[in-house]
Amino acid sequence: MDATPVYAIDPAALKDTVAAALGDKAKRVDLALGEVTVTVTPANYLAAAQILHDAPGCQFEQLLDLCGLDYSDYGNGGWEGSRYCVASHLLSVSLNQRVRLKVFASDDDMPVVDSINGVWNSANWFEREAFDLYGIVFEGHEDLRRILTDYGFIGHPFRKDFPVSGQVEMQYDAERKRVIYQPVSIEPREITPRIIREDHYGGIK
Template sequence: MSEMLIKSLEGHFKDQIKSLKFYCGEVTIEISPADVIEVFKALRDKDEFQFEQLIDLCGIDYLKYGEDEWETEEATGSGFARGREVEEKARELNSPRFAVVYHLLSVTLNQRLRVRVFVNQEDMQIPSVIDIWNGADWFEREAFDLFGILFEGHPDLRRILTDYGFIGHPFRKDFPVIGELEMRFDEEKQQCVYEPVSIEERILVPRVIRRDVEGPKS
């Protein structure tokens, strides 16, 4: 089934697919934002695809992709101090940082497809697919809220998980863990007020206890 899907994708979108991978029984293709509407309409309507359902849409931040900060031996040896270092600036990447990933399902043909689209970090814009799959509505709002990705053509692109007055996008890997604003109820004003956070940032790295290492002798 996957081989037939790959042949159909390569035959129909050979000039629009930037990469195609087959891993763990799943097919993943990468396309550009300019081709989103045309490609997705074909994936939904063409007989060889028939992806009538969008089962998931999510944003991804590749800021630290490929970096391993939780190696067991290092965490055990360094204790808690290592986790108190907080990055203030995003490191330079050789590839785009943010992407939107779509998971498609064809109930008719019993096949799945993952589509990845990198967005330009300068404007963070990508066409909305809500007119192709209505179920994209809240998915796109969530990606906007948590990552700051703007979906052009979405009829109601508002925050969905954070407060309307929230500043920033929590799932960006350079976003401060404690946030930027805090809310409290002011007794004198009898209303909620927003102020800069007063919590001291403290990150703890769990200490790993290895059962295969002999402990200190008493």
């Protein structure tokens, strides 16, 4: 039995439809590996999200996932764009199609993008997670606070410059009868450079 997924719309046609709907709100609309990816600027992010939700031929009613990305040292220094990105994966149930929406924060020191929780309320906890793990601030989010780490946590653990051993460690103090924080006792590990395989490694093309 053929397990190839069936799509109602050809990806190339979807790319054209999305590009036409967004117009100058889209910075780029790419098609790779059968998937359409839209990249927008922070200024157009919220408007583009609303268009993708509402426009005929788009109608992406569901946000399935939203995550942060840290592009520092991407490709061993080959990346020259902004460091922090937010990527959302959208689904149109009515038209059986998907699209990826990406926005790069303009300021690496204080990454800020609009919240799209007003367009898709499923973005709520996803945006809190990206804030917690990457330090990306979602402007307009009504309850932006940590969701996975505790309230006293220092830093954002998914950033690539976050130390592997962390900033502090905690343990239960029997005398105080509570959990206490203390300096990390693990010695820093030697960082081994990432290996980039040559093209077509292992015969994969």
